[in-house]
Amino acid sequence: MPNYTVTPISVLIEQFERLPGIGSKSARRLAYHIMKLSKGEIEEFSSALRDIHLKVKYCKICSNFTDEDVCSICSDKSRSKLVICVVEEAKDALALERTQEFDGVYHVLHGAISPLSGIGPDDLTIKELLTRISSDSPKEIIMATNPDVEGEATAMYISKILKPFGIKVSRLAYGIPVGADIEYADEITLSRALRGRCEI
């Protein structure tokens, strides 16, 4: 097939295909969309990508992504340094930010303990969390790791390490998602929702 050879278009399609959740059909649609853009628009996109490795680094305090030495949340004086919310990934912190419910600070682990994938505690930013706790002496650590095996294990591991510090360690509540149908909720979620029921 003559047009299956390597061309700038096929290279771009392949780049899109590597992204999570983008199949070969979407990759082709995206690449052909790019070809309809102006030179300036393509240049903006290309630079936005390049800027990621040129400008983005880890926050010295919380390990979140930032383009400064200290991220905008850690350097925000209106936010309480006494409550640290521990998340697996930077995008989890972003999701929590959107709730506008939390005015503490974050700590990004960049993963979860997963012996099957060969990820141990030393591959995460747990050491940085301990240093931070020793110096800032927060009142509460909220474990907001994912509600799956790895996230649970990570939350348990960290809460055990934190025992000697005598700090309150909490976990995000389990329950049925807002808008969901009880009929279709799985038993584990439902039993957790029952156990965690609150007075109204």
Next chain:
Amino acid sequence: MPNYTVTPISVLIEQFERLPGIGSKSARRLAYHIMKLSKGEIEEFSSALRDIHLKVKYCKICSNFTDEDVCSICSDKSRSKLVICVVEEAKDALALERTQEFDGVYHVLHGAISPLSGIGPDDLTIKELLTRISSDSPKEIIMATNPDVEGEATAMYISKILKPFGIKVSRLAYGIPVGADIEYADEITLSRALRGRCEI
């Protein structure tokens, strides 16, 4: 919200959001995926985008995208120049190529006639098609524009212009898609499938 300011990350998220079929959630997921890539991987992606406006141009013959003066299909001597398949977009030619059923050549209109969007015949590559027909005198023109109002109007318009040339002009068959359920097919498609029935 401190982290809603313009940062390299928010710029990249916005770039992904502009792509067709990518919502704000997907855009965030893609941007955070990029941040986990190595410098080299990001550089490859960024260059692939840049190469599109640096290297890709229109084929002098069929107006398809190519990185040469003449595209790989038009310059392929094993393909018949006597049958020209007219498509709206380059991606439609790619879809037809994947069937491995067609060994003629293409003509890419880069759109369809749409008075509502202000796209007239002069905005398409119809003039180029006529020049091509005068010089190459093909035997058949297959109209493979989309089966919607604009695609139909474009097919009708071009077939009328081609009348004086005395060339056979055909249209892709309408019918029920392979694998579809007759029960759920719409009436127009079904009646077209009936009219176009073939002996078996």
